[in-house]
Amino acid sequence: MKSEMSIMERIAEAARSVTTGVDAGSVEHWVTIYVMGKGYRVPADLTILTAMEYAGYRFVRGVGCRQGFCGACSTVYRKEGDYKLQTGMACQTRVEDGMYMEQKPFAPAAKPAYNIADETFDAAVFLRFYPEVARCVSCNTCTKSCPQDLEVMDYVQAAIKGDFESLAEGSFDCIQCGLCAIRCPAEIVQYNVAQLGRRMFGRYGHPVPEHLTGRLEEIQAGKFDEEMDQLTRTPIEQLEVLYAGREREAD
């Protein structure tokens, strides 16, 4: 049946809550989770997100891509008998027995306006817009809270040193979920600091990509106009075949 669906239908299907219509009798393994203190028996093979939906919650916010990319479903939890406060994305973290959780979908975070074209490419830019980075005590709590397993403390330290490249590379996979900022005792908003750093690095630190400049010139000169015209006139069925068979990098 799936092969008959269009690509858009398949994406919609993948993003749909999977718990509607589950027959409880066919579920073998169950766990108990506690959402804001209230216990629920849920099938053991669900993620936090789908388990909460199974329990009857309906998300209108605090959920997004369901694929671990958008950073909207941040969750804080503790397991019974464990002192460690843990974090994860609800769509990527499987429920476990005795999990106490709350959703943390939004982090209030300072985000000053700046124009990178007006800034100098040195560490002072961080102190100008995010002076609290200097309050970092290297406790590493941010790193421990990162659901992407980034070395968050290291990239904050890179900002203090003016090491834009390490900062940009170290924060590249950030999904801006906000968990680091919520836990930071120095009240730093790590992910916004990183975004400033990546923008500065992109503007001043990165070499100009010659292939891109060349390609843009080719586009301007109309090299691809005819192909583009042809593509826009192609029927959707044929486009789908072309898309499925396209040349792509290895997975």
Add this chain to the structure above:
Amino acid sequence: MNSNSVRLPYYPGCTLKTAASSFEISALASAEALGMELIELPRWNCCGTVFSLTDDDLIHHIAPIRNLIRVQEMNRDGILDNENRLVTLCSMCFSTLKRAELLVRENPDKLKTINDFMYLEDDYNGDVTVVHFLELLRDMGREAISEKVKRPLTGLKVAPYYGCMMLRPKEVGIDDPEEPTIQGDLLSALGAEVVYNPYMKLCCGSYQTMNEKDAVVRLVHDILSHARADGAQVVATSCPLCAFNLDKRQKEVKETYPDFEEIPVLYFTQLMALAFGLEPGFSGFDQNYVSVEPLFKDRQLIPE
């Protein structure tokens, strides 16, 4: 780098990567000339900046101890061969790291709390000894330094300035806190004429430079005008914050005291790189507010 060189772990600190890069560049080049390879810690964080004096405030000792763990890791990973001396240049970093080293050595219970807190790291085992670069140079002996001198600083009158952080408190000080000679001894081995300045230990004003600029201007005026009065042509230091106050604040000193005569302030490593005949670029004189170049050109220490 020849195979006989000594490989030592090295902690730069944030200022040596930004405003005081001339300090780092000249120190690394000089160290290499002396057969020392200073290897930057692969992952280092802020030293902690100011050593916390509150007895139970352990969170502010996490940063320095984490850096000491990095030295352990370098030995564990074979980057170093059983070398536990951690070399510092910035006096402030030296002081914070050294005091943290002593704190956990003398208080195993505090170390345990710190280690438990940093459960993702190897436990710190207490083996690292924080040293200032000046100590290594002293321990090499005057002969080892002077034999590397290609361009003696003969006749150049230099007043060493010590400030607070490398002398006090006494238990971490690298020299006599009242009559230090460690910097002067080095400068004299480089051929310079060392000028005694009774204000060599007077506080430069430190962080007050942000909120109490006038206090810093007064102190800098006293320190530098005494150095001048004693005949100094250059002041040498080992602290980026002292260097900032002593050099950059001369603008305000001049405004407040119109008779004040400006004097260049250099890191001792810049003078060493110059005496060793390393490329002028290594000596990084262009970061200074008060230019040293006219004086050095006049004395033919750098090309016209």
